[in-house]
Amino acid sequence: MIKRKIVVVDIETTGFDIYNDEIIEFAALSIEEGKEAETFSALISPRRQVPERILRLTGISQEELRQAGSLQTYRDKILNLFQNAIIVGHNVEFDLGFLEHALNIHFENTLWDTLEITRILYPNMNKYKLGDLTKSLGLTPLVKAHRALSDAQAAWELLQACWEKGLTLDLGFYQRALAIAGNSRVTGFLRELEKTTRRKFPERLIPTDLVLYNQDLGLFEEQKDEEPFSEDIGWIEKCFSQGGILENKLKSYESRLGQLQMAKAVGESLISSTHIVIEAGTGTGKSYAYLIPSLWWSKTTGKKVVVATHTIPLQEQIFKKDLPILAQVLPFSFRGVLLKGKSNYICLKRWLSTLSITTELDPGERLVLLSIMVWLRETTTGDWQEVSQIPNLGKIWGSLNCEEESCIPGKCSQANRCYMLQARKRAEEADLIIVNHSLLFSDIRTDRNILPEYHELVVDEAHHLHQSALEQLGNEISLEQISRVLNLLSRSMAGSFYGNVKARAQLWERILSVALWERFRGYLEKLPEACDELYQQAEELFATFEQILGKELSYRLTVHCHKERWWQTVAVQIENLLGRLKVITDLLKAMINLLDSQDDEDSAALAHEISGRIRNLEEMRECFVLAQQVDQLTRVSWLEQSNRILLKTSPVDVSSILKEKLFAPLDCAILTSATISISNSFQHFLREIGLNESTTSLLVDSPFDYDHQMQLMVVKDLVDVDQDELFDIEKVALFISEVSERMQGRTLVLFTSHRFLREIHLPLSRYLEGSGIELLAQGIDGGRQAILEAFLDNPKSVLLGASSFWEGIDIPGDKLSCVILIKLPFGPPNRPLIAARSEYLEAQGRNPFYEFLLPEAVLRFKQGFGRLIRSKSDRGLVILCDGRVIHKRYGRYFLSSLPVRTHIRTSRSQILDKIDSWFDEEYQKELL
Template sequence: MRKDVIFLNIEKTVLEGKDEEIFEFTALRIHDGQLPESCCFFVCQEQPYNPEAYSIILPQDSIGVLSLPEYRQKIRDFFDDAVLVSHCDASYLRILERALNAPFPNIAWDTTELARIFFPSLHHYQLPYLAEELRLSGEGELNIHPSEQKVHLIWKLFEACRNKGLGFDLSFFDQAQAFLAGWSGKSFFDDLRREIIRQFPDRRIQTDLVLSPSPEGLFAQSQNSDQKIPDSLKWISESFSEGGILEQSLPGYECRPGQTKMAQLIAEGFISAHHVVIEAGTGTGKSFAYLIPSLWFARKTGRKVVVATHTIPLQEQLQKKDIPMLAKVLPFSFRTSVLKGKGNYCCLKRWLSCLTNPQEIAGQDQKLAVLSTLVWLRETRTGDIQELSKVPGLMSIWPDLSADNELCNPGKCSKSGVCFLLRARKKAEEADVLIVNHSLLFSDLKTDYNVLPEYHHLVLDEAHQVYQTALQNLGSELCFEVLTRTLETIYRQSGANFYTTTKLRLESFRFTAPVVSWDIFAQRLDNIPELCLNVLTQGKELFQLLEAILGLERTFRFVSRHTSLSWWSPLLVQFENLIGRLKSLVAVMQSLTSVLNGEEADEVEELSYVINTHQRELQEIQDTLALAINIADPRQVTWLERSSRLYLKTSPLEVSDILKEKIFSRLDTVILTSATLSIANSFNHFLQDIGLPLTTKTAAVDSPFNFDAQMQFFVLNKGLNAVHSDEEKVDVLSELILNVAERMQGRTLVLFTAHKLLRETYADLKPRLTKLNIDTLAQGIQGERTTLLETFKRNPKSVLLGANSFWEGIDIPGETLSCVILVKLPFWPPSLPLIEARSEFLKAQGRDPFREFLLPEAVIRFKQGFGRLIRSKEDRGFVILLDDRVIGKYYGRYFLSSLPIRTHFRADDRQLFQKISDWKFRELM
């Protein structure tokens, strides 16, 4: 570095006897890698925005208290002609500038941004996490003053980013250059480039894609065809028994009768070709219980087994933990693979288009996300976005980088040799056990089995989600942004598109395939611009009308009585006009294909493929509109839903017949398992929902945990149900959480059923918990689920507020989570379009929607939320339910009898707090 670098940290702190805001400032000045000087002081702000009201308290009060203006020159001299480097401290740096009444002209770099770029696969970028993952801390820093430890970590993080950058060839910096303009970190990249040229003048410049070398062959796992696969079914149970291969090979493994029983039932299902439903309590070890029989059966018979999970964390656990463990244990080799939807994989052809058209990337966050991707592609072997940290800006550019593109034709792509999607599909074809998610499984059904390789044996884990996933994936949806993107790939006034590209290639086509009537083709092609603009104009009018109908609501369901309202006729006209204009465009596409029929030249075949793909996309939109307008069909529902944008959605109301036809009748064996499938010891609701006969083989495998000894379950008498106004609910709930969290020192998860109540509770609770030095984390406010969970695990002195997606799929063993508060019984709001429509459908058949639908769904979700607490034999703690309907209503017994405990306590808040205090005291004894 030509300049000195100052690493600094400014953060709020508390000094004894001081009530006003105190900011702790620490800085190190580095010259040629050495530390010639440092400074540390506290900035005390007595009155906002008045420079004369600031004072400095030096460490240990060695000099006493000085007014900040008296110290201004020394600080400015310390900063003179140096680069300022901080970690997410830009806002606090402004505070210091304001206090000094002097802006800093220095170049400033943020190690948060640098770490996101140079280490793009980390979960998040909080400094303690980075220090652990990158091993930045050293023993010599233990004696450093606490105020300087964080700054030393920033220094080391900066050096880690710089050292990694020094290993890149100059093509990296050439490709990055177009995305650096306007960013303060540009000078960091410029400095790195100069240093590489100086230190490594002979380093070659790579002109093509720079990717991680592929592992030898398609599989890291070898497979020996000469291996003898155990013949006897008895081998399965012996593997799990005392003295079996698992106990011999895995330290700490304990034989669990439930796991052995489950594995035996699954193996019998595979051999005898029948379906099996198994509820496996928490701690059963169900992944091993189905993986070992699946791997054994696949290798013994040569028949592929597909394992489908609902959540990504479970998929990751199988891929990165369980399967590598079994590869070392089992007496035979095997091949496994994970296949995900096209949208998960980076398309290298589209990536190159991004690099050559940087002007299409708008916004600083998006540009920095491109730089993160540039580094990641040099390291990834899968091209799977799940490896890539969800940095700001990434998800907005990913649709333009992913392989989820109807024009994608990997077999004929110039990058097919290194295509991530093609590689994943090839591995899927050759795998003995293929791991997918529920959504991809249903995409395969929807496309008549054109997504997954052929299989006849299926394991459905997290099977309690199958019905809802089927509803979501077998329905249709459309938003104006998707319509626009589809049309703009066909024609737009600027940028690459089908029409412009084809026009430019016409002369080449004439030369390659002179027998084709290219003049006729060109005449028909020239109809496309006007037709595309007509469709877009009509689509815009339709969605403007839909916006007006939705108003300020989040959802709006279309029903038959709406046909008599004043807006229905104009809406019907808009639908019919858009469908008509789409038909005209589809007809032109068909006419283009007819001109090309019979010509076998590669370029013409590729053109036909592109046209057919566009035609199929347009037809799907047309089909969605036709479904949506048919609101008289009692077996389906149409509604509007606003999230990040407005969606028009349709869904079937019953999927049992579809599942029966597409899955259970077609496959030899389907194993369905989850921790929550039965209700009051009965599987009937689940079996009827998914289309299986009541005679299907079922089993409940108890958890090995002693829930009555490990936890206490409290039902709060006169909880939130006794409170009527929303404002009172927030007050009561905040007060209760505050008292519990204070006694538990954080370590608490609060599960809500309504986002509105969650947000209001967070606003009221956060400042009160902050005074107790307890962090408050909230879904939808401070980041996505994975980031919140990682933050919670790293700081147990936290309270985490979560809604629907936090009721399941969360695994936080140990003392980090010691208390779960369930705000209400998790009934779905009856006004949700799907819930309302299905309830009406059941009622029309003379059935009771509450008993047959709403209650069973709530019990299953309740069991999931309850199960967040005890995840291992060492876990201890409380589950607190604030909804006393479980006691006062007749249906409460279904909730209580579905839990793995024999006793529960009913208490008011005073008794509850005393119980917690007594229990915590006993735990400490």
């Protein structure tokens, strides 16, 4: 390690606010000349009450803090420690900020942040919290998490791990990295690493070319020797039966009747070339139930099978967990690949172009480049999900990925090592291709020009298929998208069409002849001004959109808008925008016409790029044109705002498109999910996605014993149907608090709107004050992932979640013992797509409530209900606060769609008594 004085610090505080919170513990390690670290730590007495959550998190007691000294007591000690030292810490600015404010001093020391350094040298970590990094890197586990001395020791060990990793890098990395880092905090650390590397490894080469992971494995790993296996479908049944391959080769595997039923049905559908829809309850093991028959089918017929999932986690699970296990278990070898859209892969040509303009990037973006430089030396896929946790990556990824119209793979200088081309080549050779719903529909939109030819498809998480189709087959545009398209077209810097052509002016003058080049350049020079005019018009239009939206999150454009005073303004603005758009496309087409007279490769490549730019502009034009067709029942257009304003337009009914474009070309489609039936019927799902209602279907029950593992309770007296809002906020908050206290936390509360969640939060926090139960609310106490992790860390908590918590979270065991569903999850009737869909059905003489709103709510309800029982050992309660399920005629559809035969319906007070008795019963079972 380096021979300078290093002090590693960490503090514990009462909160995150430098001006209002206080330090309660300080610790430091002092290391000089590489000698063994000297340690110092002290508890600090705060002037304010320490929150219960902080005491629980740190394990420090109020009594210990009362007996501790003030920070000023240790002022001289700290100043002496820091003298002439490099100060190191994990997110060190946080620690130094508190210390400087508390001591009223400013430290001039050099700072090394292990959080920043680790993100650069270990760019593919899933999490960068100190405890997570120590586990991932195999360092000494934290002795006491959230204690200053333990955290300081971990940060020191982490810095040493980064140092050792840094010494393995080539000197070419440091030459380029130091230029990119500039005067940032990491520069000193990198410079020390470079000096040590030069000294210790004087023979190490300094590569000047692009350095990538040295991989020479061919497309696939060597295939294993195959054992004989039957090509008869009976092999599938034997595989899943007792004493079969899975039970013999997987220690923890248990033969399950439902899984066997599903696997057999999948195999039969593949053989008979028929479509099938399967609902497989939680715990069925549906991934194996479709993967094994699919792989068997591919090996026996030589045909590819495509598996499409909705979420990235399931994609990753299949590719990184399920397939490697099956590769060891199954008697035959197979080739499975994960294929994603172009925007997921880094483009090496664009990467090199970006490295030439680093001075135009802000400091945060430059740190991202350093992370990518390390990542490229390690990745075999070039898939940005591997480094998705790096801050600011999203800001520049759009200029680094393969989603670029100028890309001509056959002509690219980096084609032989292009990650996207390698992935597509693997897909051509594969037996099983794993994609997501988005890529599936992108393939449809491009007339099947993305995926290799296939005729067998498995759609997992199929309950998302209809919504994915609406999103992917619709159009949307934002001012930011327009800006990006225009910048890539007309900026003067490298990487844009205009900049690249100008930079090669001498080449084009030679290729096109002086006269032809002058005409071409004449059109080219008009581009920047034409693009500026278009952007100014777009700014004006989106400013009008902002006024129309006001404080609303969405605004639907309908025929009634013709009566609004702003409609004519918008119409004129769009007309002007389309006119300016045409000016640009005409300029580009004129350039293509000049290039068409040439027969050289460079001209053909440039013409191809220009054609791509025109396609981008035509897609933009199409969105504005379609959005104005507000008199069509089959289409809906609306404005939407979150962190930006979007103009969106979508077909209302995609069933016919799916029938023709997705299912008709297939021999077999297998669609599966845990939630696609309603009262044991698949009618709604089949109708929405365009399949005949006579399509084969299978309902596979979950292996869980819901009637013994959980109790469903319906509160009869919380809803007031005479109120527009249905609920009294104070009553609901009180009820949640009473349930949570009886459950000692361990409670997830699901809301149908963020607004109602926020309204409940304040009174609920008041009721829970002093109970020792931590309240975690989505959007108030953190985002989805942050509060989910906090809930897992502290089971004595209650988590309030909105829409994203109704599915996709898995909390097995006793950390979650109660799920409270506040309201039946009907979609907001005024949401543009829902309102338009309802009107469309009404126009056909159909009942939108029973054919659309109710079925969608039932499916959502099943998803929320399914959060509780995730394994055979899970136990608990689901409480529904919405009494309409028993007062309204439609309530039976909700209850009959659940995997429980009985439920309790009673008043709030009696439900609280039932919880107490349930606890007593559970206690007795534990004693037995």
